[in-house]
Ligand code: UDP
């Protein structure tokens with residue numbers, strides 16, 4: 490089953506959006522497979538965002554991610570990478586549709602509350618980076634009520 494890496498960024502934690510965000514993924518029917526509350530250091534944040542290291546906003550982005558604790562999660566389900574990105578909304582909250590997390594809870598692109606993997610391959614890389622110890626082995630008993 491497909492997995493994605495979702496991170497509630499420091500602004501999402503500070504603004505008390507943790508419960509609301511987890512709830513949206515849970516209610517959709519996705520399964521929580523990993524979760525931790527951590528503050529990451531600069532080298533770790535730079536590694537997570539390595540693909541963006543040439544961008545002009547890279548330093549500000551790294552400062553933002555290390556500015557406080559984050560909630561790192563692994564969610565599992567059919568098409569969870571693509572659907573997770575839809576639940577999150579467009580990168581720039583000015584363009585995120587209402588009803589999406591960024592559309593409902595963010596204004597500036599540099600304070601957009603949440604991260605979600607953009608492809609199955611990057612999800613695998615990010616899960617390995619954030620959860621080197623591995624993730625929970627379990628199957629929700631709701632499975633037959635969510636999948637036909
Ligand atoms: N970002 C930014 N300014 C920009 C573009 C991106 O501050 O012009 C930040 C923003 O927080 C975004 C993150 O960098 O979520 C990663 O950028 P990406 O293009 O991967 O967007 P995402 O996958 O998070 O939607």
Ligand code: MG
Nearest residue numbers: 604605606607
């Ligand atoms: Mg991205």
